[in-house]
Amino acid sequence: MSREDLDNFRALDDSRKIEFLAHVDEFLELDFATFLAWLACDPEQDDLLRIEAIKVIGLYKGNYDGHLIQQKILSLALEQDEDDEIRVYAFNAVSHLEVSNAEIDASAQTVLSDEYILIKAAAFSLIAQHKHLLVAQAALRAIQGDEEFGKAARRELGTLS
Structure with missing residues (x-):
């Protein structure tokens, strides 16, 4: 997207920005x-606009090193004062990207916390999405004793055999 395109995007009202982002269908x-x-x-932006931006980042990552971008999105997922829906979409976006041990560990901590169940489910989904990684397998083993996600963790581990 060119500088001019970004300026044009900024000039749109929120509903048109959301509509524009909902129609993005190519790598970024x-x-x-x-x-x-x-x-x-940006907490000053409309939450629906923020969610669309998060979704696009997760679905259409291009051929670039997006580690800093990914860290920003993960920080949204982990921010307890953030809107719950934004946090869920942030976990979901990160689950579509390559993750590090830190992201898996942070997700496991969220699952084992007293967070809202939908946030915990999104964090669990991130771990399950990357169950081929040893760190994710360790996280799933740690979650096995959890009342809410233990059964799902055992099921995910069972699919690795």
Whole structure:
């Protein structure tokens, strides 16, 4: 997206911005992804607009090193003062990206916390999505004793055999 396109996007009202983002269907360039991360992290923006930005980042990551962008989105997921729906979408977006041990560990801590169940479910989904990683398998083993997610963790581990 060119500088002019970004300026045109900024000039749109929120509903048109949301509509524009809902129709994105191609891999992102770094500049646009960085802009979307800024948009997603700006609490002054409309929550529905922030959610659309998060969804686009998760679904259409381009061919660039998006580690900093991913960290920003993960920070939204982990921010307890953030809107619950934004947190759920942030966990879901990160689950579509390559993750590190830190992201799996943070997700496991969220699952084992006293967070809202939908946030815990999104964090669990991130772990399950990456169950091929040893750190995710360790997280699933740690979750096995959890009252809410233990059975699901055992089921995910059982699919690895």
